[in-house]
Amino acid sequence: MNQKSNIQLPEGSLGKQTTTLNLGPTHPATHGVFQNILEMDGEIIVDAVSTVGYIHRAFEKLAERRSYYQITTLTDRLNYCSSPINNMGWHMTVEKLIGAELPKRVEYLRVIIMELSRIADHLICNSVVGVDTGAATGFFYVFEFRELIYEIFEEICGSRLTTNIGRIGGLERNFSDIAFQKINHFLKTFPKAMEEFESLLNRNRIFMDRTIGAGAISAERALNYGFTGPNLRATGIDYDVRVAHPYSGYQDFDFSIPVGSVGDTYDRFLVRNGEIWQSLSIINQAMEKLKDHDPSVFHANLPDFYLPLKEDVYTKMEALIYHFKIVMGETELPVGEVYNAVEGGNGELGFYLISDGGRTPYRLHFRRPCFIYYQAFPEMVIGSMLSDAVVAMSSLNLIAGELDA
Amino acid sequence: MLTNEIIQQRLVEKFGEQVSNFIMHYDILTFETEKDNNLKVLSFLKDSQELGFTFLNDLTAVHYPNDKDRELMVVYMLQNIRAGIRIRMKIYTPISKPDVFTAVNIFSTANWLEREAYDFFGVNFVGHPNLIRIMNVDEMDYFPLRKEYQLEDQTRVDKDDDMFGR
Numbered sequence: 001m002n003q004k005s006n007i008q009l010p011e012g013s014l015g016k017q018t019t020t021l022n023l024g025p026t027h028p029a030t031h032g033v034f035q036n037i038l039e040m041d042g043e044i045i046v047d048a049v050s051t052v053g054y055i056h057r058a059f060e061k062l063a064e065r066r067s068y069y070q071i072t073t074l075t076d077r078l079n080y081c082s083s084p085i086n087n088m089g090w091h092m093t094v095e096k097l098i099g100a101e102l103p104k105r106v107e108y109l110r111v112i113i114m115e116l117s118r119i120a121d122h123l124i125c126n127s128v129v130g131v132d133t134g135a136a137t138g139f140f141y142v143f144e145f146r147e148l149i150y151e152i153f154e155e156i157c158g159s160r161l162t163t164n165i166g167r168i169g170g171l172e173r174n175f176s177d178i179a180f181q182k183i184n185h186f187l188k189t190f191p192k193a194m195e196e197f198e199s200l201l202n203r204n205r206i207f208m209d210r211t212i213g214a215g216a217i218s219a220e221r222a223l224n225y226g227f228t229g230p231n232l233r234a235t236g237i238d239y240d241v242r243v244a245h246p247y248s249g250y251q252d253f254d255f256s257i258p259v260g261s262v263g264d265t266y267d268r269f270l271v272r273n274g275e276i277w278q279s280l281s282i283i284n285q286a287m288e289k290l291k292d293h294d295p296s297v298f299h300a301n302l303p304d305f306y307l308p309l310k311e312d313v314y315t316k317m318e319a320l321i322y323h324f325k326i327v328m329g330e331t332e333l334p335v336g337e338v339y340n341a342v343e344g345g346n347g348e349l350g351f352y353l354i355s356d357g358g359r360t361p362y363r364l365h366f367r368r369p370c371f372i373y374y375q376a377f378p379e380m381v382i383g384s385m386l387s388d389a390v391v392a393m394s395s396l397n398l399i400a401g402e403l404d405a
Numbered sequence: 406m407l408t409n410e411i412i413q414q415r416l417v418e419k420f421g422e423q424v425s426n427f428i429m430h431y432d433i434l435t436f437e438t439e440k441d442n443n444l445k446v447l448s449f450l451k452d453s454q455e456l457g458f459t460f461l462n463d464l465t466a467v468h469y470p471n472d473k474d475r476e477l478m479v480v481y482m483l484q485n486i487r488a489g490i491r492i493r494m495k496i497y498t499p500i501s502k503p504d505v506f507t508a509v510n511i512f513s514t515a516n517w518l519e520r521e522a523y524d525f526f527g528v529n530f531v532g533h534p535n536l537i538r539i540m541n542v543d544e545m546d547y548f549p550l551r552k553e554y555q556l557e558d559q560t561r562v563d564k565d566d567d568m569f570g571r
Contacts, residue, residue, distance in 0.1 A: 053540040060525070061549060065556040096431060223460055223486070226514030237486065244489040337430045339463075339482065339491070350463060352482070365465040375517045404540060 018046060021386070025054050029390040031128060032400030036377070036389070043385050048378035052371070056404040063364040067329050068094050069168060069307060071364070076162035078368060079402040082121035082345035083163045084113045084153065089342035092247055093351040094168045094305070097338045102300045105293035106170045107249035108286045112183065113156065113165060114248070114342075115279040115286075119190075120149045121345030122230075122272040122279075125397040129269055130201055132394045133210040138200050145193055148186045155179040169306035170299025180287075187284060194280075198273055208266060215380045215392020216264035225376040228369050229347030230271045231396060235263030241343040248342075252289070253282050265388075265395040304331045329359025346370050346397040368402045407488045409434040412456060419449055433482075433491050440496040443481070444506050447494070450483055451511060458483040461512035462491060464519065466526040468500075470552045476500035477528055481508070498528065507533040525550035 024035035033054040039047035059074045066074070075086035088110050095102065123146050127139040150160040156179050157165040157172065166172065201207045217227075219235040232239055238257045242250040258274025260267030299306050303322045312319035325331050335357045341350040347369025356362040373396065381389040412434060416424045424446065426437040438446050450458040462482040469476055475497035484491045498505055507530040508515040519530045520539040527548035530536055538545065547554065 053538075056540040058549070061554075061556065221513075224513045226461055226512070239486050244486075245491075337435075339431075339433055339493075348462075352463060352465060352480070354467060363467045365463070367463045371517065371521075372514055375513070 023386075023389070025051075029132065029393065030398075030400075031394060032398060032403070034374075034398070034400055034403060036393075038381075038386070038389070040386065043387075045381050045384060045386060045389055048381055048389075050374060050377050052374065052403050054404065055400055059366065059405045060364055063361055065360055067327075067359050068305075068333075068361070069326065071361070072166075073162070073164050075366075076164055077401050078366065078405065079121070079345055079349070079370075079399045080161060081124050081399055082117040083161065084117040084165045085121075085342055085344050086349060087163060087165050088114055088248065089340065089344070089349050090351060091166050091168050092342065093338060093340040093353050096340050097334060097336060097353060097355055098302075098305060099334070100169055100300055100302055100305070102170065102248075103293070103297045104249060104252075105290060105295075105297045106299060108289050108293070109171060109175060109298065110166065110248050111250065111253070112283050112286050113153075115282045116149050116152060116183075116186075118279050118343075118345055119276050120146050121397070122276050125346075125395070126269055126272050127197070129211070129265065129391060129395045130207070132391050133207055135201060135204070135207065138197050141200075142193060142197050145186070145190050148182070148190070152179060152182045152186065155182055167299065167307050169302040172307070173309075174296065174298040183283070183287065187280065187287070191280065194273075194276060202270070202273070210387075211266040211269060211391055211395070212264060213262075214265040214384065214388040215395065216262055217376060217380050218263065221376070221379070222263060222373075225379075226372040227347070227376070228373070229344065229397075230268055230275060231263075231347065231373055233257060234260035234267035234271045236261050241341050241348050245341065247340070253285050255282050265391050268395045333357050333359075341367065344369060346399065346402075347373065366405055368405060370396070370398045371403050371405070374398055374403060407456070407485060407490055409490070409492075412490070412492060415453065415456060416446070416449075420446065430493070433493050435493040435495065437495045437497070440479075440498050440505055443479075443494070443496050444508065444511065447481065447483075447508055447511050450492075450494075457485045457487060458492065460484040460486050461508070461514040461518075464508070464515055464522065466522040466528050466550075468526060468551045472497070474499040477503050477526055479505055479522065479528055500527075503528045504531050505529065506531050507536075509533055524548070527551070 019040045021038045021040050023038055024030040025033050035051040037049045038045050063071050072087050072090055075090045076083040078086050123142045127142050130138040153163050154160050157163050219237050222232050222235045236259050238259050240257045255278045258271045260271050307326055308319035308323050313323045333355055335355055337354045339350060339352045341348045349369060350367030352365040353361050354363040380392055413427050423442050424436050424438050428435050450456050462484045464481050467478045477498050477500055479496050481494045505528055507519055519533055522528045523536055524538040524540055525548060
């Protein structure tokens with residue numbers, strides 16, 4: 001009975017006993033380390049408090065001691081389900097600061113990488129929504145294709161999850177023929193699997209009953225809470241950074257923005273599925289566009305900022321000098337403040353960089369989408385069942401690394 | 406068609422000398438206002454039909470230790486979703502009395518972002534419903550992103566560390 005003082009019961013109601021339930025910090029339903037303290041009346045949630053910060057690693061402080069090319073590895077560890085998007089977002093922030101123009105081919109290669117990682121990110125989120133509603137089959141099935149995407153990343157940059165892909169001014173190396181073969185193989189085999197995944201869940205009666213109406217939020221509240229990405233689009237607002245503030249040549253592509261209507265778990269699921277199809281179409285268009293460009297270009301001509309190739313460093317004097325200058329922070333950087341945002345896997349990932357011209361940023365702030373929209377979680381689940389809260393949480397695509405920075 | 410010139414004009418018409426230092430930082434119009442004036446400007450930008458900055462994109466703080474009585478800066482970034490225009494508003498507060506009115510009642514987004522700014526910089530958001538630390542432990546008695554807390558210099562040579570030689 002001692003928990004009762006937390007909640008206000010209506011006048012004249014019978015005294016009820018509520019239970020405090022800790023969902024997290026380590027719970028299979030959270031898919032990460034964060035805590036929800038739920039006040040339960042039977043199976044109805046009457047109050048909820050979210051606690052974050054369990055894996056805070058002080059990225060913003062660390063960034064003030066690191067030179068620009070060393071910060072890429074910090075961004076890997078934000079949303080680790082789509083690290084390449086974070087890497088590209090950071091490179092583009094610095095390129096915006098120094099005013100660099102990139103060759104079209106580099107931009108398209110980056111678009112391919114970013115859209116592949118968006119597919120991987122959405123696949124994880126949507127298949128996990130399936131798992132949380134009891135359908136593990138789809139999860140195991142689409143993970144084969146996530147594996148194909150990671151093999152492509154491995155071929156491009158050598159690593160899979162925390163990729164550290166690309167450099168300021170371009171990519172660290174050109175795509176190999178094998179990389180293109182792997183991309184083509186993925187583009188050929190994935191659509192069929194995606195159709196099967198959709199036919200498994202999209203019109204599945206059990207799945208629909210579990211997700212429709214669960215964790216809904218109105219468009220107005222979502223805007224007020226700073227929602228971005230698929231979660232905002234599920235409420236019916238067609239805000240997409242790729243269209244509103246085009247970067248990396250997205251203005252050259254023809255794609256649509258899937259939107260939902262009521263902003264519940266089912267809408268978020270459908271919006272992500274729709275975006276996977278759009279991403280596939282963008283990759284196909286990019287592969288087509290690449291044919292018009294010189295296949296040997298993979299970085300801009302920016303000797304002051306682009307880390308030279310290792311074989312050049314060992315054999316050419318200029319490359320050695322530039323390598324030394326970049327690593328030791330001897331290059332002149334402009335003074336200024338710049339904000340650059342990319343459409344990350346789960347929303348607008350922004351980098352607010354203040355440069356005082358020194359080797360390191362004066363201040364770097366990450367606008368982390370899931371940190372901003374997770375604060376709406378109590379409002380979304382109060383009054384619903386515990387099992388609705390679990391599917392609502394997994395459909396929000398919360399990544400603990402990004403939540404806690 | 407909303408442009409940066411119109412935004413600046415409307416703000417100056419409404420607030421006169423209370424808004425100042427209009428400058429373009431790359432593609433974003435940035436301006437400064439009195440710190441006690443922040444809520445008036447924010448709600449004007451949000452409620453004005455013509456401007457329509459209904460979306461608080463980001464809120465953070467910056468520490469400038471050498472700026473006397475303007476040591477802490479709070480930055481609000483707003484966006485007009487429909488027109489795709491972002492603007493940035495800055496307010497400055499002395500570090501000895503870092504009191505700033507909270508924007509939670511205008512934008513729910515500000516809730517955790519202000520807690521974060523409090524956690525790292527010690528900006529005291531007056532009127533915030535739950536101003537407690539969000540990332541760091543509750544027992545912490547300093548504000549770690551202030552510039553007086555230096556990380557160790559990675560190029561130092563005075564340290565003898567055979568195990569992790571640097």
